[in-house]
Amino acid sequence: MEKRATFSMGWLGVLFILPQVLLVFTFFYWPTGAAMYWAFTLERPWGGGNEWVGFDNFRQVFADRAYWGSIFRSLVFAASTATLSMVFGLLLAVACDRGLKGYQAFRTIFVWPYAVVAPAAALAFRFIFAPEAGIFSALVKSNHEFWNPAQNGYHAMAMIIICYSWKYAAYCFIFFLAALQAIPRSVIEASALDGAGVLRRIFDIQLPLITPTFFFMLVISITDSFQDSFGIVDVMTDGGPAKATELMVYKIYFDGFRGLDYSGAAAQSIVLMLIMMVLTFFQFRYIERRVHYS
Amino acid sequence: MKSKFLMSVAALLFSVTAQAAERVKFEMWHGLTGDLGGVVDQVCKRFNESQSDYEIICTSQGSYDNALQNAIAAYRAKKNPTIVQIFDAGTLDLLLSEAYVPARKLMADNGYKINWDDYIPAISNYYANSKGELNSFPFNSSTAMMYWNKDAFAKIGKTEAPKTWEETFDSLKVLKAAGYECPMAWNYDTWPIMEQFSAINNIPVATKGNGYQGLDAEFIVNKGQFVDVIKSLKKAYDDGLVKIKTPDTGATIVQAFANGDCQVMLSSIADHGTVGKTQKPDMQWDVAMLPTLAGVERHNSLVGGASLWALQGKTDAEYKGAAAFFNFIAQPESALFWSTNTGYIPVTKSGFEFMKTQGFYDKAPYKGRELAIASLNASPVNENTRGIRLGGFVQIRKEMRDALTDIFANKVSVEDGINSAVDRSNAVLRKFEKTYAGKMLP
Numbered sequence: 001m002e003k004r005a006t007f008s009m010g011w012l013g014v015l016f017i018l019p020q021v022l023l024v025f026t027f028f029y030w031p032t033g034a035a036m037y038w039a040f041t042l043e044r045p046w047g048g049g050n051e052w053v054g055f056d057n058f059r060q061v062f063a064d065r066a067y068w069g070s071i072f073r074s075l076v077f078a079a080s081t082a083t084l085s086m087v088f089g090l091l092l093a094v095a096c097d098r099g100l101k102g103y104q105a106f107r108t109i110f111v112w113p114y115a116v117v118a119p120a121a122a123l124a125f126r127f128i129f130a131p132e133a134g135i136f137s138a139l140v141k142s143n144h145e146f147w148n149p150a151q152n153g154y155h156a157m158a159m160i161i162i163c164y165s166w167k168y169a170a171y172c173f174i175f176f177l178a179a180l181q182a183i184p185r186s187v188i189e190a191s192a193l194d195g196a197g198v199l200r201r202i203f204d205i206q207l208p209l210i211t212p213t214f215f216f217m218l219v220i221s222i223t224d225s226f227q228d229s230f231g232i233v234d235v236m237t238d239g240g241p242a243k244a245t246e247l248m249v250y251k252i253y254f255d256g257f258r259g260l261d262y263s264g265a266a267a268q269s270i271v272l273m274l275i276m277m278v279l280t281f282f283q284f285r286y287i288e289r290r291v292h293y294s
Numbered sequence: 295m296k297s298k299f300l301m302s303v304a305a306l307l308f309s310v311t312a313q314a315a316e317r318v319k320f321e322m323w324h325g326l327t328g329d330l331g332g333v334v335d336q337v338c339k340r341f342n343e344s345q346s347d348y349e350i351i352c353t354s355q356g357s358y359d360n361a362l363q364n365a366i367a368a369y370r371a372k373k374n375p376t377i378v379q380i381f382d383a384g385t386l387d388l389l390l391s392e393a394y395v396p397a398r399k400l401m402a403d404n405g406y407k408i409n410w411d412d413y414i415p416a417i418s419n420y421y422a423n424s425k426g427e428l429n430s431f432p433f434n435s436s437t438a439m440m441y442w443n444k445d446a447f448a449k450i451g452k453t454e455a456p457k458t459w460e461e462t463f464d465s466l467k468v469l470k471a472a473g474y475e476c477p478m479a480w481n482y483d484t485w486p487i488m489e490q491f492s493a494i495n496n497i498p499v500a501t502k503g504n505g506y507q508g509l510d511a512e513f514i515v516n517k518g519q520f521v522d523v524i525k526s527l528k529k530a531y532d533d534g535l536v537k538i539k540t541p542d543t544g545a546t547i548v549q550a551f552a553n554g555d556c557q558v559m560l561s562s563i564a565d566h567g568t569v570g571k572t573q574k575p576d577m578q579w580d581v582a583m584l585p586t587l588a589g590v591e592r593h594n595s596l597v598g599g600a601s602l603w604a605l606q607g608k609t610d611a612e613y614k615g616a617a618a619f620f621n622f623i624a625q626p627e628s629a630l631f632w633s634t635n636t637g638y639i640p641v642t643k644s645g646f647e648f649m650k651t652q653g654f655y656d657k658a659p660y661k662g663r664e665l666a667i668a669s670l671n672a673s674p675v676n677e678n679t680r681g682i683r684l685g686g687f688v689q690i691r692k693e694m695r696d697a698l699t700d701i702f703a704n705k706v707s708v709e710d711g712i713n714s715a716v717d718r719s720n721a722v723l724r725k726f727e728k729t730y731a732g733k734m735l736p
Contacts, residue, residue, distance in 0.1 A: 042725075042728055043729075044729055044730065045366050046387060046388060046392075047369070048391055051731060053728075060721075060725070126541075126542070130542065131544060132543045132544035133543075133544025133545060134544060148543075149542060150538065150540055150542035150543040151538065151702070151703045153703075236542075240542070240696070241542070242696040242697070242703070243696050255689070258692075259686055259688050259692075259722075260362075260387055260686070260688070261686065261689070263729070264725070
């Protein structure tokens, strides 16, 4: 008879998963539940009574043009930062994987930006891009028509996209490099023996083999850009000029914590959560089809 | 020898802990940082040294916003400090809650007689409830002033600051012609240009006595001369007389004024110390009351800053300590210490008189600060000059600031920009009214 180590008592298993369940409950389901409740009531900041208002908060949020603007800007931000950071992360990873001169040093240097916390990075970039004092404006000879993120919304948006992508390219770099190095050398050597050049090998062998990482990075970059952008926007632009960089997460913060409109902010968080769920669902449904896991 | 030494150490330790255990400890959270936060710490230290019954522990929360948010979170978790500093725009939410102990009750319960009429009227009226009673203690108080560069004005033959807006724009033009690149620095801040401007010129910002008489007040700045002054300011900007200075452009208005780049700015009297400490060497400058519109009688300006609140849920002993602290900071000597080390003004008449007799205002670097009190006392307080008590005022300020940013970037006309900001602000007000449905303004 075969001997198997099993736990006959069911409660022991429950005990083992309990810590994890507790954590998920405390840090996810409980706050989400509270936000849900607030989203359907009018919550007074200092407590003391709140009234059930049904979908009023959602109606109000969707009737607000500024809110649609923040959704649109968040999507633009997600698309551009995902593209920029993945392209640059991949380029650097391929270069390091090729073992170009000095790659050991660069391998470490390229990871650093990710270790810089977002507000610190944002502060540095704010100094670089300040229209009157920054290094960048010295380069463009302080021409305010050409570069003025303090007044031009497009410039401000470009500025936060660049800062965020700079930081996230490092993150992408780590994953892409790991994926590239996991490709068996024999496959690449075989193709080299068959006479395939560097570019041919990259496009026909390496990139197809790292599509799972590619897909993973896409999902992570997009979801992260919705949440992680806060520190950068808060330090660099405060959502300005005139709401031009007001992303969804910053608007939630401002309305909730600064404006003390807890209910409106809660409704916006629920919408943000739904948008991220839908986006992730579509990515898994339609893009994952093109991914080859083996 | 050694054991004797150890014993004395033990005895010392014991006496220290025994002494510490006797003192009632209580907490105060505030929103000031840097230099100002340091002065708050010194005030707390002075209080602790002045008596042996209580020990106040003062903690900076990093900013006014954080102090408010953290106090709310702590209050909801029943872990709030005894005293919290809440900035002017956060007054209404707290006033409508049951989270505080009214200042009068706190002092009466603990046997302190406070002369409530001693507060400068423009300050006490701002924070008082509809019955004219203070529920919190005005603490760091300021008002907006015009900072002007005397050297630059001397070059265009002027020895006094402009008194009206018309005169101001004329002077800016002459300054420009005299070769000054940045006659005036501006940063979209609504506080001097909307709130103070309206009070000084006796124009309502909102119906219902600027909101003091009810939560159903409506924001109406688009109906008054505010629109005109923004039009003039925009024209001056287009002519190069006004330059935008914000942290995003690379320098704040205070930095631009202090280093001599810009010749005029409208800012809080609290910046008086900063300008003095960071100014270009030998630069001659002064402050003046904000300009009025031509032909308008000057009214009192509004107080800005924050007040101290005692929060619910503490022990009687802690409240006794809080009352002792409030009594301590109300002393004229405390006012002198506070105003000397910050740019803030004294909040009581007796504090102001005491500082005058001490000769505080006679010499640099404090000379000129008495004009802030003069500005607050320019007229008896009326409906339009009492203050602004509107719900969601932080959001309203932001809507107006966003509109001004768009106006100055030529994205929208002055009227359209202000009108849409007013519409959006009224939506904020109606939501606030609904949130507090059935609540009467205390």
